[in-house]
Amino acid sequence: MPDAPWLTIVGLGEDGPDGLPAASRAALDAAEVVMAPTRHLSLIPETGAERIAWPVPFAEGLPLLKELTGRRTVVLASGDPFWFGAGSVIAREFAPHEWRALPGPSTFSLAAARLGWPLDRTTCLGLHAAPLSRLRPHLAPGQNMIVLLRDGAAVALLADYLSGLGFGASTLHVMEALGGPREHVNTCRADGPQGTHGAPVCVAIEPAGGPALPQASGLPDDTFETDGTMTKRPVRALTLSALAPRPGEHLWDVGGGSGSVAVEWLLSHPTTQATTVEPREDRRALIARNAASLGQDRLRIVEGSAPGALEGLAPPDAVFVGGGLSQALLDRLTALPKGTRLVANAVTLDSEALLVAAQARLGGTLLRLDLSEAAPLGPRKAWKAAYPVVQWSVTL
Structure with a gap:
């Protein structure tokens, strides 16, 4: 049987080595070096191995770990290191033959077991290093979720965030140190007193009271902050239908305005990516606020005007032009690789x-959108027409 890799990632629970399976205990007993956060090191007895506390921020520990190459090294992580843990970050730094992982029960599994929740129908999020706004797309009455938080103080921040969105009636199960001798569970309402809590902490949420975001393309216009320049709901719905986002794809949103199209692209799937290009500083700030309010902090916002600002960007799978259309921009976009989807809206x-x-030269579909809304006309109502929008969509 071949020798084990020099690096072993061990998932440790709050009960320390007592809860480890035989393979994990053997790896720990044989280790020349144990590297872990200080809290994890405090859970294990002295074995004679060199101990290295993993520094903060986390990235600073990776060079230290690389210096240990060839020595029998164990890295301790919480529970399952590959579920919102350090495992994937460490694994991508080393060749597959250099490491192995021995996971333990995840915090999500322990929390679901305490509450009797079906884990396959429970949303699980790691928010120990991410903004609370990532919750927003998932919040809906009756849709339970379990979230990991960075520390006990974050429980109050979570409760305030939920209450501010109208979810104050939600039930929170605040769980500390699951699986260990300090395990404690406190149940409360988001808009009530939460008490004080210590790390490690997770919260199981039963959302209640607030409005869920619609799942169809074309969110209500008042979902977004705007200065008046935005792709309105009906046109946005048709635009996103033409863009046809798919998992893992990257969008260029040229002339971002309020960022509504890019944000809805990101909302379509958690693996999508988007870059928006906007020359105006005030609108870039507006886009950032809209993205943050809907939990889409992965939107990249680029200063500048297209086509110049497009140089050096990661290649797109789809492009939306909502403003700043010019022949130079079209020439740049139509030179993108075959298979790129392009959607452009024009008003003038x-x-x-x-x-x-462009359609005559390259094909695709031209669509003219004439929209009218009922509006007061004296004591009566009449149709008030918006400027017609011409949309060109093509797969290059």
Whole structure:
């Protein structure tokens, strides 16, 4: 049987080595070096191995770990290191033959077991190093979730966040040190007193009271903050349908405005990516606020005007042009690789002429959108027409 890799990632529970399976205990007993956060080191007895406390921030520990190459080393992590843990970060730094992982029960599994929740129907999120706004797309009455928090103080922040969104009636099961001798569970309402808590902590949430985000494309316009320049709901829904986001794909949103199209692209799937290009500083700030409020902190916002600002960006799978259309921009975009999807909306006659010419040259679909809304006209109501929008969509 071949020798074990020099690096072993061991999932440790709050009961320390007592709860470890035989393979994990053997790896720990044979280790020349044990590297872990201080809290994890405090859970294990002295074995004669060199101990190295993992520094903060986490990234600073990776060079230290690389210096240990060839020595029998154990890295301790919480529970399952590959479920919102350090495992994937460590694994991508080393060749597959250099490491192995021996996971333990995850915090999510322990929490679900305490509450009798079906884990396959429970949303699980790691928020120990992410903003609470990542909860927003998942919040809906009756849709339970379990979240990991960075420390006990974050429980009050979570409760305030939920209450501010109208979810104050939600039930919170605050769980400390699951699986260990300090295990404690406290149940309370988000809008009530939560008490004080210590790390490690997770919270199981039974959402109640607040409004869920619709799952269809075309969120209500008042979902977004705007200065008046945005792709309105009906046009946005048709635009996203034409863009057709798929898991893992990257969007260029050229002329971001309020960022509504890019944000909804990101909402379509947690693996999508988006980059928006916007020349105005005030609108870049607006886009950032809209992205943050809906939990899409992975939106990249680039200063500048296209086509110049597009140089050096990661290649897109789809492109939306909502403003700043020009022949130079079209020339740049139509030179993108085969298979790239391009959707451009035009309101002015000048921009419309560019799209008509592009469609004649490259094909695709031209769609004219004439929308009217009922509006007061004296004591009665009449149809008030918006400017017509011409949309060109093509797969290069």
